[in-house]
Amino acid sequence: MESVEELIRDLSSKLGNIAGEFSSRADRIIAAGRATPGGFSADPQAPIDLVARAREVLAVRKARRRYFPPDLFHEPAWEMLVALFIIYETDHSMNVKALVSCSDAPATTSxxxxxxxHKSGLIDRVTDTVDRRRIDISLSDRGHEAMVRYLKDISGIT
Incomplete structure (x- = not known):
C-alpha cells in the first residue's frame, strides 16, 4: 500500500506532466501563428486573456517540480495570489480551505x-454570514490591479 507522501508525489508528477503537455501545445499553437506569447490571438488589437496567462504561470511553476525538488521554489503566497486572480475573474472568492489547498504548503504556513x-492589502477576508466558521478570501482591488499589471507586463503589454 502506498503512503500518502508517495501518492502526493505521484499526483504532483502527473500534474506536472499535464502542465508540460499544455505548455508544449501552446508552443505549437504559437509557432503555427494562431497565437502570440502574450495571449491567444494573432490580432495585436485583441484583448489578452489574462486568466489563461495566469493559468499558464501556475502550470509552468508546477512543471518545474518534474526536474527540481519542490522545496527549492516553494512560494505559497504567490500560488495563492495567482489562484485568487483566476477565481476573481470567475467566482470572485474562495474559502480558506480551498485556498490552502492551492498553496501546496502546510495549513499553518498557508x-x-x-x-x-491581508495585512499587505492584497486580499480581502469576509466571514460567511450563514456559517461564521467559514471565511471567504478574494483579491482586494489593490491585489487585482497588481496581478493585472504583472500579467500584462510578462505578456509584453503596456
Missing part, C-alpha cells in the same frame, strides 16, 4: 501567508 497578504 494561514500565516493569508494573514500577511
Amino acid at each position: 494561514q500565516r501567508w493569508i494573514d500577511h497578504l
Whole structure:
C-alpha cells in the first residue's frame, strides 16, 4: 500500500506532466501563428486573456517540480495570489480551505501567508454570514490591479 507522501508525489508528477503537455501545445499553437506569447490571438488589437496567462504561470511553476525538488521554489503566497486572480475573474472568492489547498504548503504556513497578504492589502477576508466558521478570501482591488499589471507586463503589454 502506498503512503500518502508517495501518492502526493505521484499526483504532483502527473500534474506536472499535464502542465508540460499544455505548455508544449501552446508552443505549437504559437509557432503555427494562431497565437502570440502574450495571449491567444494573432490580432495585436485583441484583448489578452489574462486568466489563461495566469493559468499558464501556475502550470509552468508546477512543471518545474518534474526536474527540481519542490522545496527549492516553494512560494505559497504567490500560488495563492495567482489562484485568487483566476477565481476573481470567475467566482470572485474562495474559502480558506480551498485556498490552502492551492498553496501546496502546510495549513499553518498557508494561514500565516493569508494573514500577511491581508495585512499587505492584497486580499480581502469576509466571514460567511450563514456559517461564521467559514471565511471567504478574494483579491482586494489593490491585489487585482497588481496581478493585472504583472500579467500584462510578462505578456509584453503596456
